[in-house]
Amino acid sequence: MNISIKCTLLFVVVQLATANSWAQLKAIQSERLLPKDAVTVFSINNISLLQKISMDDLVNYEFMSEVHQELFDGSTSGKTLKDAGLDFNQRLNLFYGKTFTHELTGFTFGVSDKAALFEVFDDFQVLQSSIPGLEIYGTFFNNLLIKDNKAILIRIEPTMDYIDEVTDSIWYARGNEMPFEFFDEAPQEDQILNEQTYEDNSNNNVFPEATENPAIKNYYELRDSVQVVLQQTELTRVINELFLKGINLYDSDPRFAAQLTHNAEGAFYLDNARNLDKSQGLWYFQTVLPTLYKDLQELYAGNVILGDLFLRDNQVDFEVEALYGPALGSIYAQMNDANFDKNVLAYIPASSPAYFTYNINLQQAYEQAYKILLPLLSDEKNAQIAMNVLTLELLNEFVNKDALFDTYKGSMFGTFNGVKKIKTKKIIFDYDEETFAYQERETEADADMPVFTLGFSTARKDIPEMVLKHLARLTSRVQRFENYWRIDNAILDAAPLYILNTGKLLIFTNDEDLARNHSAGYGAQALGKKQSKTASKSGFMYGSVDITETLGRFPTEVLTPRNAEIISSLKGKSGRLELTSSETTEAHTTFKLSYSYTGAESTGKHLLDLVNSLYLIYTLNP
Amino acid sequence: MKYLLLFLLFGLVSSCIEISDDLTLNNDGSGTLRYKINLSASKIKVNSILALDSLEGKPVPSKTQISAKINEFVRLLDAQVGISNVLIEENYTDYIFKFSCDFTSVRNLQDGIKLSLAQISNDKYSTSAEQFWLSWDGNTLVRTIPAYVTQQIKNYKLDNEESLKEGVYTSIARFERPVSTFENKLGTLSKNQMAVMVRTNTFDLKSNQHLLDNTIVLTPR
Numbered sequence: 001m002n003i004s005i006k007c008t009l010l011f012v013v014v015q016l017a018t019a020n021s022w023a024q025l026k027a028i029q030s031e032r033l034l035p036k037d038a039v040t041v042f043s044i045n046n047i048s049l050l051q052k053i054s055m056d057d058l059v060n061y062e063f064m065s066e067v068h069q070e071l072f073d074g075s076t077s078g079k080t081l082k083d084a085g086l087d088f089n090q091r092l093n094l095f096y097g098k099t100f101t102h103e104l105t106g107f108t109f110g111v112s113d114k115a116a117l118f119e120v121f122d123d124f125q126v127l128q129s130s131i132p133g134l135e136i137y138g139t140f141f142n143n144l145l146i147k148d149n150k151a152i153l154i155r156i157e158p159t160m161d162y163i164d165e166v167t168d169s170i171w172y173a174r175g176n177e178m179p180f181e182f183f184d185e186a187p188q189e190d191q192i193l194n195e196q197t198y199e200d201n202s203n204n205n206v207f208p209e210a211t212e213n214p215a216i217k218n219y220y221e222l223r224d225s226v227q228v229v230l231q232q233t234e235l236t237r238v239i240n241e242l243f244l245k246g247i248n249l250y251d252s253d254p255r256f257a258a259q260l261t262h263n264a265e266g267a268f269y270l271d272n273a274r275n276l277d278k279s280q281g282l283w284y285f286q287t288v289l290p291t292l293y294k295d296l297q298e299l300y301a302g303n304v305i306l307g308d309l310f311l312r313d314n315q316v317d318f319e320v321e322a323l324y325g326p327a328l329g330s331i332y333a334q335m336n337d338a339n340f341d342k343n344v345l346a347y348i349p350a351s352s353p354a355y356f357t358y359n360i361n362l363q364q365a366y367e368q369a370y371k372i373l374l375p376l377l378s379d380e381k382n383a384q385i386a387m388n389v390l391t392l393e394l395l396n397e398f399v400n401k402d403a404l405f406d407t408y409k410g411s412m413f414g415t416f417n418g419v420k421k422i423k424t425k426k427i428i429f430d431y432d433e434e435t436f437a438y439q440e441r442e443t444e445a446d447a448d449m450p451v452f453t454l455g456f457s458t459a460r461k462d463i464p465e466m467v468l469k470h471l472a473r474l475t476s477r478v479q480r481f482e483n484y485w486r487i488d489n490a491i492l493d494a495a496p497l498y499i500l501n502t503g504k505l506l507i508f509t510n511d512e513d514l515a516r517n518h519s520a521g522y523g524a525q526a527l528g529k530k531q532s533k534t535a536s537k538s539g540f541m542y543g544s545v546d547i548t549e550t551l552g553r554f555p556t557e558v559l560t561p562r563n564a565e566i567i568s569s570l571k572g573k574s575g576r577l578e579l580t581s582s583e584t585t586e587a588h589t590t591f592k593l594s595y596s597y598t599g600a601e602s603t604g605k606h607l608l609d610l611v612n613s614l615y616l617i618y619t620l621n622p
Numbered sequence: 623m624k625y626l627l628l629f630l631l632f633g634l635v636s637s638c639i640e641i642s643d644d645l646t647l648n649n650d651g652s653g654t655l656r657y658k659i660n661l662s663a664s665k666i667k668v669n670s671i672l673a674l675d676s677l678e679g680k681p682v683p684s685k686t687q688i689s690a691k692i693n694e695f696v697r698l699l700d701a702q703v704g705i706s707n708v709l710i711e712e713n714y715t716d717y718i719f720k721f722s723c724d725f726t727s728v729r730n731l732q733d734g735i736k737l738s739l740a741q742i743s744n745d746k747y748s749t750s751a752e753q754f755w756l757s758w759d760g761n762t763l764v765r766t767i768p769a770y771v772t773q774q775i776k777n778y779k780l781d782n783e784e785s786l787k788e789g790v791y792t793s794i795a796r797f798e799r800p801v802s803t804f805e806n807k808l809g810t811l812s813k814n815q816m817a818v819m820v821r822t823n824t825f826d827l828k829s830n831q832h833l834l835d836n837t838i839v840l841t842p843r
Binding site: 424425426427428429431433434435436438440445447449492493494495 | 638640642644658660662663665666667669670673715716718790792794796812813814816817819
């Protein structure tokens with residue numbers, strides 16, 4: 001075989017081998033602009049799916065909210081992503097990250113037509129760049145950095161705590177007094193404290209000399225200046241890392257780089273270890289218990305969540321792999337080493353719009369956690385922790401763990417059975433015709449109540465029974481009926497709670513129908529064979545949600561604004577969300593979230609809908 | 623003002639609320655105002671709200687905080703010129719709240735409420751409280767619904783039209799002598815001809831906040 005044939009064959013073999021993964025055919029480009037501090041990344045590999053998505057639709061997504069001010073000003077009207085000069089041969093990577101001092105959000109993408117791009121990003125001003133080939137543009141909030149055919153739109157915000165810390169430090173170093181005690185709820189203009197002295201600190205090269213007359217800056221003006229300088233300093237650091245030193249997430253974390261080789265429409269990356277590391281809520285551990293904090297870090301080392309998004313016929317699949325370090329993995333492996341409790345299936349009606357099953361072995365998890373965590377705690381030289389360790393060890397010796405974990409084994413199920421009318425009492429005002437004299441009258445009323453059931457696996461029927469018997473002696477609100485217990489007005493002081501103690505399950509519900517008519521299970525009306533099999537084969541957890549029936553009726557006003565956004569982002573959709581999981585090993589657990597839908601909306605739209613929901617979930621602080 | 627139950631629950635429980643204002647006016651211009659809010663038909667919703675830490679991003683006060691704020695309002699109003707016997711009944715089982723006070727003139731009543739609201743709410747409602755909603759010349763009573771109430775009704779969400787239609791606002795004016803005429807076509811005269819009642823549902827009141835306005839002329843003394 002001559003050399004030219006060998007070369008041709010080699011070329012064909014290489015092409016065939018790599019064609020299985022079209023993602024690999026793409027040159028790695030826009031992902032090399034992802035800052036290494038990005039903790040969460042969504043990469044949309046096949047952004048040609050989004051060509052027909054209008055820019056107006058895009059900027060309405062929550063994942064664009066941090067960077068969309070410049071876009072949502074009419075410049076996007078009637079335009080699609082295709083018109084925006086994006087290179088559809090490169091990935092679109094949305095990221096969120098944080099350091100101890102800053103948060104950064106944005107996205108990276110390829111640029112095919114810069115003129116078209118700036119018709120959309122029309123508010124950006126050219127800024128000076130000292131790096132050859134790098135173009136820097138900025139607005140009040142965001143910066144756009146373009147080099148060759150790659151771009152990053154980034155927003156950097158110092159954390160409030162960091163701004164306060166630096167501002168306070170400068171404020172007091174300059175000999176000023178405490179600024180806040182002078183302010184009431186509505187401060188008068190003449191009460192705002194101005195700086196009293198100002199000394200230039202030539203050693204401090206982070207903060208430039210204040211412009212004009214810094215001596216008259218009050219606390220809040222100083223704080224604003226500090227915020228701008230911190231923002232600029234961090235931006236410079238990120239620019240230098242990306243464009244001078246070549247440091248980026250793709251090259252820093254091989255797990256992320258490997259994820260991008262998958263033949264999927266999208267990829268997801270969440271570094272839980274770094275998320276924990278940068279969590280502001282753990283400052284107490286970091287400062288007061290540094291040894292324990294270090295141990296916690298080691299426990300969480302290697303804790304990464306990696307995911308792939310696949311578009312299939314009328315379905316978006318999100319396959320996630322949670323990777324653990326050995327210590328944490330051993331706890332999860334023991335915890336999830338539980339047989340599926342088939343008793344729960346009888347209590348999930350086939351008509352249930354949403355339900356979940358969760359199977360864990362709490363006793364094994366406790367034993368393993370005790371083995372792993374107690375030595376960490378015991379090493380800590382802290383009086384409070386030492387007392388807690390002593391208490392824990394004494395309880396471990398004295399408590400009958402078999403009785404405890406037989407009563408509460410850890411496995412559970414839950415169902416949402418829709419919204420039903422329940423009978424309540426209400427008072428109405430009556431007025432007599434002669435004098436309009438007023439009186440009150442009690443009457444029956446109907447109220448909407450979401451119907452929930454929550455059941456726990458148990459092997460000790462006697463213990464809950466003992467507790468309920470004693471409660472019934474204490475109050476007439478607790479009553480025993482043939483197959484169930486009823487606690488009047490237990491739910492929101494208005495509706496009864498029913499407790500079914502079957503011997504295998506302890507079930508709490510506000511569903512009177514379940515208590516009165518189905519205390520032995522729903523029988524033929526229970527979950528069908530196919531769904532039962534899917535749930536029972538689904539590792540440690542399974543969940544199914546009919547989006548229209550469940551999320552559409554969810555009262556978002558009772559949630560925090562961020563959580564409400566998650567639910568609202570899915571409202572109005574049709575279809576079903578299904579969560580399945582694999583067996584858990586010490587190294588990992590695999591989850592799969594499937595979003596099946598009907599209707600004529602484009603797959604790109606559904607992909608963005610799901611990305612948006614996931615973005616909201618994963619950017620919540622831990 | 624955020625803790626004042628009246629307004630808080632107006633905004634949150636836009637359904638199945640019953641409000642009654644009952645004004646007794648003596649010939650000399652003194653009288654008694656009774657104001658009742660009945661949320662018993664919405665108590666599941668109210669209880670679920672009070673069980674939360676926050677709602678729509680704003681903190682939800684506890685019953686203790688609500689009660690403290692109501693009593694602060696009562697204390698402030700009781701100290702106003704021409705106002706006496708300020709009483710409040712709070713029923714946190716059925717969520718019925720009854721307020722009453724005596725006044726020496728309708729001007730004192732309106733000024734007293736306005737000043738107390740301004741003090742308790744850091745002037746939040748002072749602009750709308752500027753308006754007078756009662757006038758009495760000895761023979762004719764002209765009354766509207768106070769702007770700080772209609773503003774809250776205006777803020778009702780229209781996402782549950784049926785529930786809003788179940789809400790009721792009743793406005794009663796009682797006198798020491800018979801009524802000669804009244805303008806509001808929704809009004810009814812008591813059989814003893816000494817009182818006029820106007821009722822409507824909260825849905826219609828949201829659409830037209832002047833639905834309960836009335837001018838009542840009494841027979842000459």
